[in-house]
Each structure stands twice: as structure tokens, then as C-alpha cells.
Amino acid sequence: MDVATIAVLIHISIEILVIMRVILRPHRQPTSRLAWIVVVVTLPVLGILAYLLLGEVNIGRRRVARMQKVFERLPKLSCKICPEEAFQTQIPDKHDHLFRVGCSISGYSPVGGNTAQLMADSNATIDRMVEDIDSAEEHVHLLFYIWLPDHNGCKIMDALKRAAARGVKCRAMADDLGSRTLIKSSFWNEMKAAGVHTAVALPIGNPLLRPFMGRIDLRNHRKIVVIDHSLTYCGSQNCADPEFLVKPKYAPWVDAVIRFEGPVARQNQHLFISDWMTQVDEDLSALLETPIPPAEAGFPAQVIGTGPTVRFSAMPEMFESLIHSARRELVITTPYYVPDESMQDALCATAYRGVDTKIIFPARNDSRIVGAASHSYYEELLEAGVKIYEYEGGLLHTKSLTLDGEVTLIGSANMDRRSFDLNYENNILFYDSALTEKVRERQQEYLASSKEVTAEAVAAWSIARRFWNNTIAMLGPVL
Template identity: 70%
Template sequence: MTILFHYSLVNLALMLLDLAVIVRIMLRPHRDPASRIAWIVVVTLLPVLGILAYLLFGEVSIGRRRVERLRAVLAGLPKIHADGAAVILERQENLFRLGQSISGFQPVGGNKARLLADSNATIDAMVADIDAAKDHVHLLFYIWLPDNNGRKVIEALKRAAARGVTCRAMADDLGSRSLIRSAHWQDMRQAGVRVANGLPIGNPLVRPFMGRIDLRNHRKIVVIDDRITYCGSQNCADPEFLVKAKYAPWVDAVMRFEGPIARQNQVLFASDWMSRIDEDLGELLRRPPPVPASDGFPAQVIGTGPTVRFSAMPEMFEAALFAARREVVISTPYYVPDETLQIALCTTAYRGIDTTIIFPARNDSWIVSAASRSYYASLLEAGVKIHEYVGGLLHTKSLTIDGEVTLIGSANMDRRSFDLNYENNILLFDPTVTAAMRQRQMEYIAGSKPVSKEAVAAWPIYRQLWHNSVATVGPLL
């Protein structure tokens, strides 16, 4: 009788705990209905494991202290204003206005940019700019490996620091753990490079109760002397990417910018740096901004993350799709959209826009690979052209509109980039630069295999079931 009584008490306690978690799921802000339903089902069917999973992965929080510090940092940063004339076509104004509502950055004119040839050329260009730096070098990478390219940048920073250039280097504590825990990290510090690990994990057993352990700083930012900046998909590593070598080469695209746009990336870097390190970079941001080029183009930094407005990145993608009048070309390695983005992409094709999207044929994430293919049938039915790149893991995140507008950066078209990661992108209006990006996208297509409606329809039932089953748990990710 005593055992039965204790068993009943345990069951009652578990039921009350289940109910409390379900109420919390229902009360959490910014959670779409599909996600609420999915988590309620998991918690109900798997009471103990479901509750544990929700506590670890169910809420988007980097921790109260981190949020408070970041907000204080942002409130104290000086406001920057667009001094360069930003001439934008009327049909694109709303797109840039949306971008401004996300990060507070106005589109600024007078910028120059060039698309770099490949991953190795990108690192070589960064090293050359670091070697030529006069005042400061700021770097932030999600993944920074102590491989050939990674060490090239390390040595360039050490040389710059020896010349008296102020060097600040930041890397995500999870993505760059192999470098941060290596002798190279200490060597940089001893050489005078100021280093910081972003979003430190600390004790992995305690960290989940202070904020989600998988909320990461996915940004890739380089700013040199406040006038040069880089933006794109590439981490600081070799294209062979030894941590996941079987998918190599990793194919990335990066642009090197000069002009006032560098100041906007500077603000993003400063906010990340100051939220981790007790060092005020406000004086640097109060300096006169870079002089705009008379024949430069308008551009705007889009910085998103779990402490920025909810759904900011999907809003940006959707607005770009609806701004198109003739053509949209997209490349992304990870496609697990929310419902509105999937509908927006289909709608773009339905309204007669030539819509193309390029994915990698082999993905380093089996979950994303399966989930993304569950959306193929609807996309193809709407008229979206799908290509799967076979020359390596296509890691480039790019979007071009009508041969005029480019969006390039670190954000993927998946829920991790939408809700969990800090990302940085640059939106620009320039036919010449966009033509270069458009040509690169065509090279990706030339190295791809087209996916047809007939081929997808012929997939065996078990494969369709697998894709759709994995996509069903997408709202939990």
C-alpha cells in the first residue's frame, strides 16, 4: 500500500510538472503555433525526457545576465548616421527601410566592393590588409581553425600587434574550441593580440540552466582601420575544412568592402566585444566615419540574433523576395524555413518571377538534408528551379534580385539562423557588384544537377516518409 501511495504521488508530481511546462510553452512569447504544438506533444508523450529536452532546447535565451549586459552596451554605444548619399531606386526603398528597422543602420552611400575569387584568396586578402593596417584590426569568426589559413591570420595579427597596431580577435567558444584551447590562442595573447571567446560555455552541466548552450555567435566580421570590412559565409579555415573533411571542399563567397559601411560592421563587432570584455570602444565609434567614394554604392549592415527582434531574418528574406520584379537567385546550404518563408518563395515563382535556389547535394547535417528535401515538391510545383551543387559543400549564403541588389553574409535559410544564431549580412544596391555575385551563382549552377518534379515524385515512399518525418520536428529545432 505504501509503495502504491508513493507511486501515485510520483505520478501526480509528474503530471503537475508536465502541466506547468505546458503552461510555460503556451505563455512563451514569439513562438509559432506549430512549435507550441510540437513541444506539447513531446512533453506529453515523453514526460521526463520531454521536459528535460524543453529545458535544454525549448527556449531561446542566452541568459538573463548576458541579455542585461548586451542591452546596456547597446544603449551606451554612440549612434552613427549615414553621411554618404544613398541613392536607391524607389522600388527597393521598402527593403532597405526594413533593414534599418532591424539593426538601426541607415543605408549609407559611397562604398566599393569586390567579390573575392575563393576561400584561399579571401584569407590572402585579409592577411594583406592586416599587414597594411595602421591603427586597428578587429576579427570575429564562428569557426576559426588552427589549420593553414587559420595560422596565416594568426601570424598576421601577431605581426600587426608587434608594429603597435591594436588587434582584437574574437571567436565563438563552441565553434572555435579547438583554437581557443590550443597554444596558438595563448601565443596571440602573449604577442599583444587582445583575444576573447564569444558566448563561453563554461561548465556544460550548468550552462543549460543559465541559457541555451547551442545559441552561438555565427558572425564573420573583419574590420581594418575603420575603412575596410569583409562580409560573407567563410569561416577562418582552409576549404578542406578538416573538422568535416569528407564534405570538402567547402565553397564560400566573401566580399571585401571599403567605405562607410565598415563603420556599421564596426558597431556590430563593438557590441559583441563589449558584451564580453570590459573595454569601452565608444571613442573609436565617435571618430569621423570613412569618407564616401563619389562613385560608390549604397549598402546596409543587417545584424540579427536571439536578442534582436523576433523573426527579423526571415522578414528580410521575404521582403527581398517580394521586392523582385524579374529574377531571384539564392544559394544556401541549410533550408529549413518557417511557413511564411516557404510560402513567400512559392509565391515569388507563382507571380512569374524567375526563381532559382541552389543547395549542396551533400550536406554536413543529415537532419537539414532530409528536412529541406521535404519542401522540394511544393517549390517545384510553384515553378522554383532547384539545383544541387556537386562540387563540394556549397556554403555560400547569397541572394540576388533583378541583377541590382545583393544580400550576402552569414545567415542561412533555416530556423537556427532565424532564432538561435547571431548573424551579420550586408544588403547592397549596385548592378556591377551584383553582376559579379550573379556570375558566381551561375558557376554554382553549372556545377550542379537540376532537380525535376518527376525525379522528386519518383522518390520511394520510405524516402518521402523520412524527409517529411524529419521536417515535422523542424519546429523543435
Template identity: 70%
Template sequence: MNTTTIVVSAHLLIEVILIIRVISRPHREPASRIAWIAVIAALPFLGMLIYLLFGETSIGRRRIERNQQVIQELPALPAIGPEDAENLRAHVPERYLHLFQTGQSINGFEVIGGNSARLMADSNASIESMVADIDAATDHVHLLFYIWLPDNNGLKIVDSLKRAAARGVTCRAMADDLGSRTMIRSEHWVQMQQAGVLTARALPIGNPLLRPLQGRIDLRNHRKILVIDGRITYCGSQNCADPEFLVKAKFAPWVDAVMRFEGPIVRQNQHLFASDWMTYAEEDDAHIAELLKSPMVATQSGFPAQVIGTGPTVRYSAMPDVFESLFHAARHELTISTPYYVPDESMQNSLCAAAWRGVKTTIIFPARNDSWIVGGASRSYYASLLEAGVQIYEYEGGLLHTKSLTLDGEVTLIGSANMDRRSFELNYENNILFYDPEMTKQMRARQEQYLSNSHQVTLEMVESWSLAHRLCNNTLATLGPIL
């Protein structure tokens, strides 16, 4: 047997083994299996390498074990005492209870009443509000961002943390090791540590050549969390950066939405932060765990809300289940904004079903997407959505980065999760779901602002696209399961 025959035989054997692994892996849709088999078979050597690097959603065995250990060690949320029962009781109409039951199945967080919120005017206003709250902190500040840039807004947060640490406030700052690599490797990170700010890197990359042997390098912590004194938390789509977003300036401004919450919902976000911090920080866990045991405080006559945290170590299909539950619950109006839309078949069908049964269904995308791959894949779904009666708009005022959903003028979902497979399977995300007609009205008004700066996409426009244009979009969508 000559050398060529041996090489070819070895290649075929490895190819067969990988294909068997693709078929036998749990929690994988048929479309994903087919896409990976096609890549492995069509691209000799390269296809196998791509699968080994990006084919499986694992952050690494040791990290998974540590994360599971942390979750088990975290103290349970305090029980609601009789003196707080009325303020903390979640008064949710029966028609929406199943939405929060879906959320509870993910993290174990119950829907809890007694919350209040304020929608920030814009990205700069969000940072100014965060800085003011950090400057007023008396006990602790907990911060986690996917992207934290050393620009104007990013350094405002750095300076506020240094000031807080100087007056004795315990500050814990965490950032994703890939998304925030510029900040983490800058002098500002060192200066924060020297000022007494405790820092940690989420999902540290280490040696990029060895990282793929331990877990996928592109599984990231996409969360955006700020908790102050256990009383205030922020949730939304915004990273810690200027709206000009210099790393991708040609798509600027980045348009985001952030809400500032008070009430017992803060404790759930604190729990989510603690699970990440205790997994990666080199600090005794006792102090941060103790913070989770203090009584929860409700704002009088506040609304019911629930934190939903998802990720590759959380139950499979968690985020798609939330979105589909919301789609199916709509009876009159469903309005969505998202920059990235690459759904699975079930989610696409459930969104179309909402429109088919007469729900006024509107979805707003950015006209120019910072990812041409995801942008093209998203547009491959336009025709089916439009045929079902979904109204599609493309925002012209920058990169619409807001991830928002309003339901029948009463329920809102806001947070970090996009409607694509990366958010569904690869990224750690955080969102808040709440029932409150007044706050939903405000979020709905913000969505109307987006619509006023958008053009409507019609079925005639989509049908006029060239064959090459449609072929490109559909090819990208076909590869969606492996993107």
C-alpha cells in the same frame, strides 16, 4: 498514496506546467507550440528534459542585460556633414527603398552611399587578402569568427595578428566559444595573447553542466566580421579555416563567397563588432567606443549598402522579414544559394509566390549536406517549391556554404545567415544588403558557376522517392521548429 502514484502525479503536474509555458511563451509560431507539446507528451521525462535544455531562446538574463546596456552606451553613427552629403547619400530606386527600411528597423542602420566592394575569387584568396590587409594595418584590427581552426588558413590569420600587434597595431580577436573551441583551447590562442593581441570568447560556455541553467548552450555567435583601420571590412559565409575543413572533411571542399568592402558601410560593421566585443571582453570600453565617433569616409560614386545584424537579443523575426521582403520585391529574377533551408510557413509561401507570379526563381543547395537532419528537412519542401515553378539545383562540387541572394540583377544580400530556424532564432548573424548592378552582376556570375556544377532536381525525381524517404523527410520537417 504509494510512491509510484506520487511520482506519476508529480510528472503529470510538471508536464502540464511545461505545456502551459509552451502555450504562453511569446513569439512562438503555432507549429512550434504543437511540436513541443507533442515532444513533451510523447517522451516522458526525456521530452521535458529536452524542452528545458533547448525549448527557449535565451542566452541568460545577465548576458541579455549586458548586451542591452552595451547597445545603449554605443555612440550613434556620425551625422553626415554637408561636405559629404553627396557622396554618402544613398541613391536607391524607389522600388527598393522598402527593403532598406526593413533593414533599418532591425539595427537602426540607415542605407548609406559611397561604398565599393570586391568579390574574392575563392576561400584561399579571401584569407590571402585578409592577411595582406592586416599586414598593412596601421591602427587597429577587429576580427570575429564563428569557427576558427588551427589549420593552414587559420594560422595564417594568427601569424598576421601577431605581426600587427608587434608593430603597435591594436588587435582585437574574438571567436565563438563553441565553434572555435579547438583554437581557443590551443597554444596559438595563448601565443596571440602573449604577442599583445586582445582576445575574447563570444558566448562562453563555462561549466557545460551548469550552462543550461543560465541559458541555452546552442545559441551561438555565427558572425564573420573583419574590420581594418575603420576603412576595410569583409562580409560573407566563410569561417577562418581551409576549404578542406578538416573537422568535416568528408564534405569538403567547403565553397564560400566573401566580399571586401570599403566606404562608410565599414562603420556599421564596426558597430556590430563593438556590440559583441563590449559584451564579452574584459577591456575598458572607452577606446573602442571612440573609434565609432570618427568621421565616415565615402568612396567617390560608390553604391548604397546597409549592414543587417540579427540574433536572439534583436527583434523577433528580423531575418525572415528581410528574406520575405526580398522575395516579394522580385519582378524578374531571384537567385538564392544556401546550405540550410528550413523555413517557416510564411517564408515558404512567399518564395513560392515569387515563382507563381512569373519570377524566374532559382535556389541552389548542396547535394550532400553536413547535417543529415537539416538536409532531410530541406528536401521535404522540394515538392511545393517545384509545383510553384521554383527551379531547384543541388551542387556537386563540395559543400556549398555560400549564403547569397541576388534580385533582378540589381540587389544583393551576402553574409552569414542561412534560411533555417537556427539563423532566424538562435544565432547571431551579420549580412550586407546593397544596390549595385555591377557588383550584383559579379555575384550573379558566381551563382552561375555554382549552377554549372549542379544537377537540377525535377518534380518527377521528387515524386519517385520512396514512401520511407518522404516519410523521413517530412518527419524531420515537422520537428523543424524544435531542431
């Protein structure tokens, strides 16, 4: 047997082993298995390498073990089985099941007595954060996926330095990939020198060795601010100017953020502390024991934290539960839409049963790949009666869902496979007609700056465009 024949047999054996691994891998949809098998077979060497590097959600055994130890040390905020008394929070029976889904994901029961305010725009959000940091008395905790050393990014850094100077405990964390510009700059070291405690989320380390210890593209996409136990922010905004200088041609970035006061801040605190203690040898569990008195009047809310070490399919389950629950109106804004089949079917079914279903995308997507994949779903959505709009006032980055004018989900999660499987995300689900109406008004502002996509316009797309869109969407399970 010559060398060439032996090499071929070795390759075939490796290919068979990889295909068996694809088939046996748990928590994978059949379409994903099939797509990866096609890649492995048609691209003999590159396909095998691609699967070994990107085909599995592997964050690394050491990281998983450390996270598990952290969660074991932290006090539980609620019972995992969601006791009945935890749901006596003014949530009507027709929406009760939504919060039970949320509780099953993160273990956080809905808590009443919260008040909140929808921020006017990105700059107003930063200004209010600075004001709150300047008023902090005990601690300030921040976590951002992208934190840039631009005007708004520096305003937050300066506020943290001022707070640290007067004795407030400031902890700032940023994702190693999304915030690499800041982390590698002098600003990061200046914050540390000023007394701000810093940490890097999911550090990459050596990029050549990282793939062998876990996927390099598993990121912490959360945006969390917690101040003095009872104040928190939640939304889509990174710590940056709306001009977003890393991608200026798509600017302005259009985001929505809500400032919450009340017991729900404890749940965001729990998420932040779990992320912090995973990277830093500092036990912050005592901070979760401080009681937070609820407001005399307020609404129920619940944090939903998801990620690759949380239950598989958690985020799509939450989205689909909300979609299926709509009875009169469903309005969604998301910059990235690459759904699985069940989510696409859920949206279509909602429109078919007469619910006024609207979804707003950015007209120009900063990701050509994701934009093409999103467009492949337009025809089916439009046939079902879903109304599609494309926002033309910048890159619509807001991730929001309003349900029947009563329930809202807002946060960091997109409706794409990255948010479903690869990113750590944080969202807040709340029941309050008044605040939901404010979010609806914001969504209506987006609609006023959007162009409706018609079935006729989609039918007029060229064959080449359709071929591109559908090919990219077909690769969705492996992206």
C-alpha cells in the same frame, strides 16, 4: 494515497505547468507550440527536460543585461525611425522599402559611397585579408564562428602577430563552441603572448551548469573583419582552409566573401564592438566617432545584424521582403533550408507570378538532419515553378540572394531556424548593378557545377525516404 499515486500526480502537475508555459511563451508560432506540446505529452520525462533545456531562446539574464548596458553606451549610428534624409543614397523607390526593413532590425540606415570587390575564392580571401592586416596602421578587428589552426587559420594568426609587433591594436574574437579547437590550442596563447587581444564569444563554461544559465547552442555565427575604420569583409567564410579538416569528406567548403571599403565598415565595426564589449571590459565606443569619408563615387549598403536578443523574426522578415520584391529574377544559394511556412509560401508565390526563381543547395549536406528537412520542401517548390539545383563541387556554403540583377544580400545567415532564432548573424544588403552582376556570375558558376532537381526525380523517391524527410521536417519547430 500511496507513493506511486503521489509521483504520478506530481508528474502530471509538472507536465501541465510546462504545457502552460509553452502556450504562454511569447513570440512562438502555433506550429511550434503544438509540436512542443506533443513532445512533452508523448515523452513524459525526456520531453519536459528537452523543453526546459532547448525549448526557449534563453541566452541568460546576466548576458542580456550586459548587452543592454553596452548598447546604451555605444553611440547610435542612425535614428531608429529612419529619417528621410538617411535614405537619400541613390536607392530607387522600388527598393527603398527593403532598406527600411533592414533599418528597423539593426538601426543602421543605408550609407552611400562604398566600393567593393568579390573575392575569387576562399584562399584568395585569406591572402587578401593577410595583405590588408599587413598594411593596417591603427587597428584590426576579427570575429569568426569557426577559426581553425590549419594553414589559412595560422596565416591570419601570423599576420595579427606581425601587426601587433609594429604597434597595431589587434582584437580577435572567436565563438567558444565553433572555435573550441583553436581556443584550447597553444596557438591561441601564442597570439595573446604576441600582443593580440583575444576574447571568446558566448563562453560555455561548465557544460553541466550552462543549460541552467542559458541555452548552450545559442552561438555567435558572425564573420566580421574590420581594419582601420573603413575596410571590412562580409560573407559566409570561416577562418579555415576550404578542405575544412573538421569535416573533410564534404570538402571543399565553397564560400563567397566581399571586401568593402567605405562608410558601411562603420556598421560592421559597431557590431564587432558590441560583441567585444559584452565579453571584455574595454570601452571602444570612441572608435565609432572617427569620421569615414565616403568615396567620390560608390553604392549604398547596409549592415543587418540579427540574433536572439534582436527583434523576433528579424532575419526571416528580411528574407521574405526580398523574395516578395522580385519582379524578374531571384537567385538564392544556401546550404541549410528549413523555412517557416511564410517563407516557403513566399518562394512559391514568387515563382507562381512568373519570376525566374532559382535556389541552389549543396548536393551533399554536412547535416543529415537539415538535408532531410530541406528535401521535404522540394515537391511544393517544384510544383510552384521554383528551379532547384544541387551543387556537386563540394559543400556549397555561400549564403547569397540576388534580386532582379540590382540588389544583393550576402553574409552569414542561412535560411533555417537556427539562423532565424538562435544565432547571431551579420549580413550586408546593397544596391549596385555592377557588383550584383559579379555575384550573379558567381552564382552562375555554381549552377554550372550543379544538377537540376526535377519533379520526376522527387516523385521517384521511396516511401521510406519521404517518411524520413517529412518526419524530420515536422520536428523543425522544435529543432
